[in-house]
Amino acid sequence: MPTTIITGRDITLTIDSDSYVAQATSATLTVDSTINTYQTLDGKAYYTTDTQGSLAVELLADWGAASSLCEALWTAATNAPQTGLGVVLVADTGASFAFDVQPILPSAGGTAPDAQTVSLAFTCVTTPVLTIS
Amino acid sequence: MSSSILEVRNELATALASVGASVYGSVPEAVIPPACVIVPDAPYLESRLIGGATVNLKINFIITAAVAYNSNPGALDNLEQLVIQILGVMPNGYVVGDVQRPAITSVGASTLLTADLSVSTYYNQD
Numbered sequence: 001m002p003t004t005i006i007t008g009r010d011i012t013l014t015i016d017s018d019s020y021v022a023q024a025t026s027a028t029l030t031v032d033s034t035i036n037t038y039q040t041l042d043g044k045a046y047y048t049t050d051t052q053g054s055l056a057v058e059l060l061a062d063w064g065a066a067s068s069l070c071e072a073l074w075t076a077a078t079n080a081p082q083t084g085l086g087v088v089l090v091a092d093t094g095a096s097f098a099f100d101v102q103p104i105l106p107s108a109g110g111t112a113p114d115a116q117t118v119s120l121a122f123t124c125v126t127t128p129v130l131t132i133s
Numbered sequence: 134m135s136s137s138i139l140e141v142r143n144e145l146a147t148a149l150a151s152v153g154a155s156v157y158g159s160v161p162e163a164v165i166p167p168a169c170v171i172v173p174d175a176p177y178l179e180s181r182l183i184g185g186a187t188v189n190l191k192i193n194f195i196i197t198a199a200v201a202y203n204s205n206p207g208a209l210d211n212l213e214q215l216v217i218q219i220l221g222v223m224p225n226g227y228v229v230g231d232v233q234r235p236a237i238t239s240v241g242a243s244t245l246l247t248a249d250l251s252v253s254t255y256y257n258q259d
Binding site: 008009010011012013020021022114115 | 180181182183184185186187229230257
């Protein structure tokens with residue numbers, strides 16, 4: 001059986017129903033677990049008390065463009081800062097993660113010679129749900 | 134958004150048309166100086182964006198500015214003026230890099246003083 005690899009070319013990402021594929025250079029969902037450790041008479045015992053997801057997205061800035069994703073994020077974060085945005089991250093066909101993130105304001109500007117980029121670190125407000133098909 | 138990389142090169146060539154030099158969207162058989170020649174850089178095409186349903190590429194070009202090499206000071210001055218003009222008309226959506234050290238190049242019977250300017254842009258398949 002050949003080794004399976006999936007790459008960034010297999011990823012699709014939508015935030016608030018907007019596709020970020022044409023702008024994003026990176027999208028990573030991370031879920032950290034808080035694990036308590038107890039020393040018992042029988043050795044160590046572990047208990048997971050909490051999980052917290054985060055979504056890191058790197059994208060090429062598109063301020064001023066038609067249907068700008070940066071502007072859409074800015075509008076969402078200023079007009080409805082307490083309303084979660086629905087995210088669907090497909091790592092590869094058949095492995096889809098759905099969750100909500102708290103809106104955040106994208107950065108603007110950059111260094112002189114380079115393309116302007118935006119680094120976004122979203123906090124997940126719902127636990128990511130994996131759908132396998 | 135462009136339908137082909139040829140269209141991207143032609144759009145860049147059109148933007149350069151006002152600099153008062155011959156503009157070539159690809160390497161010509163003969164160069165009439167002063168001239169701007171758009172040639173692929175290395176790497177030429179880079180996959181930088183997520184997703185594979187459509188082709189999204191970073192395209193790297195070199196714009197070679199060339200002037201007739203008749204005398205050192207005159208040719209260098211002409212080359213510097215041409216480079217400044219090129220920088221002045223670079224269209225939006227291009228990352229403009231460095232201008233490399235001038236070099237003397239022979240093309241056919243012509244001796245040219247040339248300098249390379251690295252530029253890049255992004256292409257999204259329609």
